[in-house]
Amino acid sequence: MPEEENKDKWAQFIAGDKEAYGWIYRTNIQDLYRYGLRFTANTELIKDSVQEVFTAIYRNRKRLPVPDNVSVYLFVSLKNKLIRMMQRESFYKDDDLESVPFSLEPTVEEQYIEQETQSLRQKQLKEILSLLSPRQQEIIYYRYIKELSLDEICSIMSLNYQSAQNLIQRSLKKIREAFPH
């Protein structure tokens, strides 16, 4: 998604343009939804959180900054809201950051013509994922699926530069070694 356009629309939105607000929703909703699925399979919870993210930016529009990266800004807001809601609904009791669930595992089963190929590939994928901690899956997601910069990752995950790099390296090593040759 062209981030520049996202930013232009954001500036229009905080200046009071309602169409720009709608545009931001439509342009980002798919990504936000998929991001939400990484934390929970409860789609209602994701929708509620997306709603809160968008109503909150609407309420506060007059004093919002234009973020360096609009989609990262929305991701961070959604993550905060989702985790808050999950805590509230006591999906898990301990609000330890380490225990925030994050899974790269796809929630939609891939449709293959050949059933065997499907199950084999999915089995492999699941096996590799089972070796990675939630934090490792999360950082792989930001770095290689969303292609965010290390700085952005540090701010989303509250990590410093060095620990972010370490976490990436450790995760990559696990994937390399686990992948069948």
Add this chain to the structure above:
Amino acid sequence: MKDNDIHRNVKAFISQLLQMQQKEAFSAEDEDVLWNRIEKANQKYTKTKRVRIYILSSGIAASIAVLAIAAWNFQRWPQEKETDYLSIINTEPQENLPSSNIQLLLSENQRLSLDGKEVEIDYQQDGDIIVNDEKLDVKEEEEKTKFNQLIVPAGKRSFLTLADGTKMWVNSNTRVIYPVQFAKGKREIFVEGETFLDVNRNEKIPFIVKTRKIDVTVLGTQFNVSTADNGSISEVVLVSGKVEVKTSLNKKSILYPSQLFSYNALTDKSNIKEVDISGYVAWKDGYYQFHRQSLDVVLKRISKFYGAQIEWDENVKKLTCSGKLDLKDDLASVLELLTKAAPIKIKKQNEIIHIYVKP
């Protein structure tokens, strides 16, 4: 993919994930339904926000009213004279203070108590006052050249737009005194506590922020002003533009972006140094950001912001930590997060929060 030298196994793994995740689509129908929900919620907000304001004191005791009237008349001094902000503060009815709500003082007998953690107040050029998107019903005749006061207690924040379009983020434990409409050729306000200002540019009329001990004069710029310890310590951090700072003893200094001016009125010492501004101004976006900051400073800041009684010992003071706290979180989650950034333990005993170094 960003790294070219990334192993082919990893590449294969990621592209498989990507492929599969692409299939997790939010349907067009879901998209529309959710959008409608959002729009409805926004409309509802605008309507019901109908400010839970209530006038606290239209009929306060006569003696107080007399005092107050004296005070408000006082402010209708001819403009050439200096406004005596301290007398405005001192003559206000103390009975109503402190309150845990944000207070907006409109006139001698109109004092609004505003619910909510954050309140947005907008003074329009035509003199209308909008609080949280609702227009206030203020009696016409009282309008001109009158001062209003905004008092933000611990744990609350406020966003204020002045009649000239200047935006002010008002932090907790802060009082601001400002005119409903600026007099001709003069833009001046008084601040005690901490505010971030985005001054609407007007080369002809400088904007002056007065505190107990310093005056900051600007043409149009963004900066943070804070005072502490009854005004004896004042700080100004400049984000952009240029400002002139004048201390009570009439010493002037010019400040450039990314500079911090600090002044200790007890010793009459001032100092200018380069700083990372984000640590000083992030609070306005609801964050408190710090880098290798002593825990002593961080905890002082937190206890002040949340108005909580927190105690810690010398060992805790020796620690430093870095991080970013979301001030919209409640105190418990903020402290919880702090235990991740520093080796500390938290215990709560009868409303007092004790902080120890982890054994």
